[in-house]
Amino acid sequence: MTSETFSHTIPGQPSLPSPEQIRRAPKVLLHDHLDGGLRPATVVDLAAAIGYDKLPETDPEKLGVWFREAADSGSLERYLETFAHTCAVMQTREALFRVAAECAEDLAADGVVYAEVRYAPEQHLEAGLTLEQVVEAVNEGFREGERRARANGHRIRVGAMLTAMRHAARALEIAELTNNYRDSGVVGFDIAGAEAGFPPTRHLDAFEFLKRENNHFTIHAGEAFGLPSIWQALQWCGADRLGHGVRIIDDIEIAEDGTVKLGRLASYVRDKRIPLEMCPTSNLQTAAATSYEEHPIGLLRQLHFRATVNTDNRLMSGTSMSREFEHLVKAFGYTLDDMQWFTVNAMKSAFIPFDERLAMINDVIKPGYAELKSEWLFRQTTTGTA
Ligand SMILES: O=c1[nH]cnc2c1ncn2[C@@H]1O[C@H](CO)[C@@H](O)[C@H]1O
Ligand SMILES: [Zn+2]
Helix, strand or coil: CCCCCCHHHCCCCCCCCCHHHHHHCCEEEEEEEHHHCCCHHHHHHHHHHHCCCCCCCCCHHHHHHHHHHHHCCCCHHHHHHCHHHHHHCCCCHHHHHHHHHHHHHHHHHCCEEEEEEEECHHHHCCCCCCHHHHHHHHHHHHHHHHHHHHHCCCCCEEEEEEEEECCCCCHHHHHHHHHHCCCCCEEEEEEECCCCCCCHHHHHHHHHHHHHCCCCEEEEECCCCCHHHHHHHHHHCCCCEEEECHHHHHHEEECCCCCEEECHHHHHHHHCCCCEEECHHHHHHCCCCCCCCCCCHHHHHHCCCCEEECCECHHHHCCCHHHHHHHHHHHHCCCHHHHHHHHHHHHHHCCCCHHHHHHHHHHHHHHHHHHHHHHHHHHCCCCCCC
């Protein structure tokens, strides 16, 4: 294992980024669910507008707490039950537009410059919308949110990802939808939902279709189920990225003398630079990890896996990109250099064209970190005498 030292040893330079610096740092988000990121007040508003009376709380603050606590269940299946309420209020064009616009606004206000936000169109058909109408409403909402963000001095680009539910049987249809909208705001495909009992190979036709179309997809794998799920996602389905992928840690052995040995699958993931969309807080809630300090992201970062930091579900986890980084800074002593490393990893792994990713890295991300990293230089001068 290689060991590295980072710039926090430079005298005079503050070692750890402050919450305010973390928020201002440009961040890239690859794994965020649209139906897992509503503002609690919006859930309350939308429920009232359609007469949905099953919300457990109608006070936004209490509802936010309810989502966090209900999701804190120690099981992915129970965590996923909370989505019944958010999906219930996201059934009309107006609701989808509003939620998507607010999503882009909230991410931009948190310093996210590029995001890929996913949702399952098949879960938004209850009031009679077609799959296409769902996709168009969300796309228009993202464009509106980007405009509002710009008006508030923030820059963000949001791409949509279409998810198929792994227990259902619409994956091929959703893959085709993804392909039809690939030049109009949809950047890729995903499967989500309960992992145990629903291997990704159930949806091989969808993945094979997307591969033939030279399109991109990620698969939730190695979250609630272990290495076989990751292996299938990569070697049977051909996933470009892994949603979570935390269980790859099961294929890494650390001997007592600290020597690290990667198994064949872990080696493959690292050698092929397979992006891992890691979501620390979500993993604690579903018991895929035990604490921030023990979260596999620490070791995977040291071993130079292509790890990225993500929110998964901002509502259910009461989180944001900045908060995820705050937890990691506290747990692992990460510096702005580490944050930049994760952010560049994420941008390299995005599903937009290479030239755009490169421009984001060189013209937005690196200058943003350079600006933050140089701030300490200008705070050294004092006017008074001792
Ligand atoms: O971490 C996760 N693992 C698996 N499925 C998830 C996770 N988070 C959300 N969803 C599922 O994805 C659907 C579409 O956005 C959500 O409705 C939820 O059921
Ligand atoms: Zn997810």
